[in-house]
Amino acid sequence: MKDILALIAEKQQTYSQLPFFQFLQDDSIHPIKRLAFAPCASPFIMSFTDLCKYILRQEPTNDKIQAILNQHTYEDDFHWQCFLEDMEKLGFNCSLQFNDALRFLWSEETKASRLLSYELYKYIAQSEPIEKLVILEAIEATANVCLSLTKQITDKLQLSNSQEYKFFGDYHLNLENTHNAHSHDLITFINNIYISEKTRQKCVGLVEKVFELFTQWTDSLLRYAQGYQLSQTSNLQLDRGQILEVA
Numbered sequence: 001m002k003d004i005l006a007l008i009a010e011k012q013q014t015y016s017q018l019p020f021f022q023f024l025q026d027d028s029i030h031p032i033k034r035l036a037f038a039p040c041a042s043p044f045i046m047s048f049t050d051l052c053k054y055i056l057r058q059e060p061t062n063d064k065i066q067a068i069l070n071q072h073t074y075e076d077d078f079h080w081q082c083f084l085e086d087m088e089k090l091g092f093n094c095s096l097q098f099n100d101a102l103r104f105l106w107s108e109e110t111k112a113s114r115l116l117s118y119e120l121y122k123y124i125a126q127s128e129p130i131e132k133l134v135i136l137e138a139i140e141a142t143a144n145v146c147l148s149l150t151k152q153i154t155d156k157l158q159l160s161n162s163q164e165y166k167f168f169g170d171y172h173l174n175l176e177n178t179h180n181a182h183s184h185d186l187i188t189f190i191n192n193i194y195i196s197e198k199t200r201q202k203c204v205g206l207v208e209k210v211f212e213l214f215t216q217w218t219d220s221l222l223r224y225a226q227g228y229q230l231s232q233t234s235n236l237q238l239d240r241g242q243i244l245e246v247a
C-alpha cells in the first residue's frame with residue numbers, strides 16, 4: 001500500500017496547483033467572493049454524508065479494513081451540519097421557492113457536483129474494502145488541499161467579524177487532520193497492507209479517477225465563483241454584509 005499512498009501524495013501535489021486553488025489564494029478578491037463557490041459545491045457536500053452512511057459503511061463486519069472504513073464514516077458523516085451553518089453566516093442562505101431550489105440543485109451549473117457523487121458511488125460500490133480505503137484516502141487528500149486554503153480565508157473573515165466558520169475553517173480542518181485512520185498506528189498498519197499486483201493496478205486506476213473527478217469539480221466551482229463575482233446579486237449581498245471591509 002505504501003506505493004499507493006505515495007501516488008496519492010504525488011497526485012495531491014499536482015491537484016493543489018489547479019486554477020481554483022490559485023483563485024482561493026488571490027487576496028485581491030474579497031474573501032466572501034472567493035468562498036462563493038459554496039452553493040455550487042452543495043450537492044456533493046451534502047451527498048458525501050450519504051456516501052459515508054450508506055455506501056462506504058458496511059456493518060457488521062469482521063474485516064479490519066472495513067472496520068477502519070466504518071469508523072472513518074462516523075467521523076465524516078455529520079460535517080454537512082457545519083456547512084449549513086457557514087452558508088448562513090456567509091450570506092448564501094438566500095430565500096428561494098422550493099422549485100427554484102430544485103432547479104438550481106439539478107442545473108447545469110451544479111452538474112459536476114452531482115456527477116462527482118454519482119461516479120464516486122459507482123466506484124465505491126464496485127470495490128473491495130482495500131480499494132474503498134484507497135478511494136477514501138484520495139478523497140481526503142483533495143479535501144485537505146481545499147480546506148487548508150478555505151481556512152486561510154475564514155481566518156481573515158474571523159478577524160473582522162469574530163464569526164466562527166466551522167466547515168470552511170479551523171474546526172473542520174482539525175476534524176479532518178485527526179481522523180483515527182491517520183493516527184500513527186493505523187498509518188503504519190495501512191502502509192504495510194500487502195496488495196496483489198492486480199489490486200495494485202486497480203488502485204492506481206481508482207486514484208487517477210478520483211483526482212480526475214475532483215479536478216473537473218474544482219473547474220466547475222471556479223467557473224461558478226467567477227460568475228458570482230460578476231453578478232449584481234452578489235454585490236448587493238456584499239453591500240448588505242458586515243464584512244465588506246475585509247476586502
Ligand SMILES: [Fe+2]
Nearest residue numbers: 076079172176
Ligand atoms: Fe469533512
Ligand SMILES: [Fe+2]
Nearest residue numbers: 076140176179
Ligand atoms: Fe474526512
